[in-house]
Amino acid sequence: MGMTITEKILAAHAGKATVEPGELIHAQLDAVLANDVTAPVSIKEFEAHNIEKVFDKERVIFVQDHFVPAKDIKSAEQAKIMRDFARKHELLNHFDVGEMGIEHCLLPEKGLVGPGDVVIGADSHTCTYGALGAFATGVGSTDLAAGMALGEAWFKVPETIKFDYDGVLPEDVTGKDLILHTIGDIGVDGALYQSMELTGTAIENLSMDGRMTMTNMAIEAGAKNGIIAPDKTTLAYIEDRAVRPFKVYASDNDAKYVREIKYDVEKLEPVVAFPHLPENTKPVSEAGHVEIDQVVIGSCTNGRIEDLRLAAKIFQGKKVHKNVRCIIFPGTQAIYKQAIKEGLMEIFIDAGVAVSTPTCGPCLGGHMGILAKGERALATTNRNFVGRMGHPESEVYLCGCNVAAASAIAGRIVHPREVE
Amino acid sequence: MKFNGPVWKFGKDIDTDAIIPARYLNTTSPEELAKHCMEDADPTFPQKVKAGDIIVADKNFGCGSSREHAPICIKAAGVSCVIAKSFARIFFRNSINIGLPIFECPEAVDGISEGDVVSVNAADGTIVNETTGATFKAKALPASMQELIAVGGLMKYVQAKLAAKA
Numbered sequence: 278m279g280m281t282i283t284e285k286i287l288a289a290h291a292g293k294a295t296v297e298p299g300e301l302i303h304a305q306l307d308a309v310l311a312n313d314v315t316a317p318v319s320i321k322e323f324e325a326h327n328i329e330k331v332f333d334k335e336r337v338i339f340v341q342d343h344f345v346p347a348k349d350i351k352s353a354e355q356a357k358i359m360r361d362f363a364r365k366h367e368l369l370n371h372f373d374v375g376e377m378g379i380e381h382c383l384l385p386e387k388g389l390v391g392p393g394d395v396v397i398g399a400d401s402h403t404c405t406y407g408a409l410g411a412f413a414t415g416v417g418s419t420d421l422a423a424g425m426a427l428g429e430a431w432f433k434v435p436e437t438i439k440f441d442y443d444g445v446l447p448e449d450v451t452g453k454d455l456i457l458h459t460i461g462d463i464g465v466d467g468a469l470y471q472s473m474e475l476t477g478t479a480i481e482n483l484s485m486d487g488r489m490t491m492t493n494m495a496i497e498a499g500a501k502n503g504i505i506a507p508d509k510t511t512l513a514y515i516e517d518r519a520v521r522p523f524k525v526y527a528s529d530n531d532a533k534y535v536r537e538i539k540y541d542v543e544k545l546e547p548v549v550a551f552p553h554l555p556e557n558t559k560p561v562s563e564a565g566h567v568e569i570d571q572v573v574i575g576s577c578t579n580g581r582i583e584d585l586r587l588a589a590k591i592f593q594g595k596k597v598h599k600n601v602r603c604i605i606f607p608g609t610q611a612i613y614k615q616a617i618k619e620g621l622m623e624i625f626i627d628a629g630v631a632v633s634t635p636t637c638g639p640c641l642g643g644h645m646g647i648l649a650k651g652e653r654a655l656a657t658t659n660r661n662f663v664g665r666m667g668h669p670e671s672e673v674y675l676c677g678c679n680v681a682a683a684s685a686i687a688g689r690i691v692h693p694r695e696v697e
Numbered sequence: 698m699k700f701n702g703p704v705w706k707f708g709k710d711i712d713t714d715a716i717i718p719a720r721y722l723n724t725t726s727p728e729e730l731a732k733h734c735m736e737d738a739d740p741t742f743p744q745k746v747k748a749g750d751i752i753v754a755d756k757n758f759g760c761g762s763s764r765e766h767a768p769i770c771i772k773a774a775g776v777s778c779v780i781a782k783s784f785a786r787i788f789f790r791n792s793i794n795i796g797l798p799i800f801e802c803p804e805a806v807d808g809i810s811e812g813d814v815v816s817v818n819a820a821d822g823t824i825v826n827e828t829t830g831a832t833f834k835a836k837a838l839p840a841s842m843q844e845l846i847a848v849g850g851l852m853k854y855v856q857a858k859l860a861a862k863a
């Protein structure tokens with residue numbers, strides 16, 4: 278019996294020839310990741326159990342991204358716990374203010390994760406790295422502390438659902454729309470405990486940025502991981518960046534899937550997820566009249582250069598609606614710099630957009646754009662739970678960068694073609 | 698381990714932002730976090746929850762972020778265990794790792810109402826609704842997870858493993 282790409286990667290890291298769904302394994306880890314919200318909890322566990330050193334100074338990766346530059350005294354204390362630990366253990370990959378970016382934009386960019394890796398991160402969107410053909414999954418802080426100490430973790434081998442996206446993407450339809458449509462179809466627990474393997478011609482034609490947007494949101498369907506087999510697009514992206522040798526895996530033709538789901542992408546249009554779950558999706562043409570107070574473009578889902586280019590194309594020569602506050606968060610310093618070089622920043626600032634240094638910011642209701650009671654935001658982020666971006670009685674709608682930019686101009690949720 | 702207490706009931710897809718909103722994640726203190734437990738699902742919950750109470754929820758409890766603060770705040774608020782139709786996977790792992798007992802049992806969720814008194818036998822997964830007399834059986838944890846709990850949690854396992862290497 279053949280194996281899926283996820284099964285093959287897990288088997289190789291568990292030192293086994295084969296594994297089967299449901300099997301519990303201990304796997305070697307290629308990288309473990311934590312941020313300024315989750316690392317302090319891991320560090321507390323690590324130190325409370327008198328563990329002397331991390332398993333590998335290069336592979337324990339810390340990113341200060343959620344509440345830094347510190348938003349208040351308490352967050353400053355959290356960041357300091359992480360900073361002190363990183364210095365004490367001489368971690369080689371601790372990204373602090375000035376170097377940091379949103380973790381899931383930063384790690385692929387720096388080549389710290391690559392095809393065939395097994396990666397855990399104390400952050401649920403660690404599943405992003407599946408776009409590179411890695412097995413990557415989010416864990417909690419205690420799992421992370423154990424990973425920091427041992428360089429291994431236990432996993433239950435997941436069953437896999439195969440998604441086949443067939444056809445050529447219509448204009449205005451992005452990777453974000455594909456994944457929102459998928460979550461709307463299968464639900465926020467539609468892939469619970471399972472692996473989502475994304476395939477098909479539409480995926481083959483998608484850039485790395487678009488692919489990362491999709492695997493990023495696998496967790497939003499409850500999945501353990503999302504994964505795309507490496508191809509020439511992947512290799513072109515990773516070859517010059519990878520800090521370690523990597524290995525390309527692919528699913529066997531006779532691999533076993535628990536479900537196979539096919540989408541004809543040519544029928545799709547841009548999608549918006551209504552409050553308060555990512556599964557509450559509608560085609561944008563059916564959104565009705567929804568006025569918005571704030572638009573947020575960025576995050577680990579849509580904060581990459583291609584996302585900013587798409588937004589800039591729409592903002593070119595236009596102004597943000599007078600009732601809308603629009604904030605853009607580039608994912609990393611390199612993306613920020615590239616956007617300046619390409620003149621995108623000028624377009625944003627001329628349009629009346631506020632541009633922030635890379636940070637998670639309002640995505641999790643942290644800082645830099647918190648909503649008041651009754652306010653409504655349209656965001657290119659990944660979650661629209663109650664209170665996610667501020668007051669429990671505020672609302673978040675999710676979409677791709679083109680819909681977000683167009684709606685910022687219109688003052689209400691619109692299809693990008695309405696502002697052309 | 699046996700638990701016995703009155704039930705607070707919640708709906709489906711209760712996410713980690715509802716369990717502990719991100720605006721409180723600038724601390725790791727369990728006591729501080731407990732003050733805001735379930736606040737965005739029920740703002741009065743932190744005031745009314747008492748030690749030994751039980752949470753019963755519909756499907757996909759704990760979906761969303763990986764924040765361990767979620768099971769930590771529930772445990773620190775005094776909740777003895779959580780029964781749900783299903784749990785999101787990171788929440789499930791985190792609960793096991795920090796020692797918050799959780800039970801998957803769809804029938805029990807349908808057969809328990811808010812305010813009912815429920816007793817749970819963790820060893821065999823038996824759940825009894827003392828108010829109605831109905832009995833349910835939760836799914837047993839895999840043996841390796843029971844072992845983890847038996848040695849005192851994941852970090853105790855790590856310590857033993859490191860000691861064996863040294």
Ligand code: SF4
Pocket residue numbers: 343379380381400402576577578636637640641658659
């Ligand atoms: S950008 Fe948002 S979803 Fe991504 S890591 Fe930061 S808080 Fe989490």
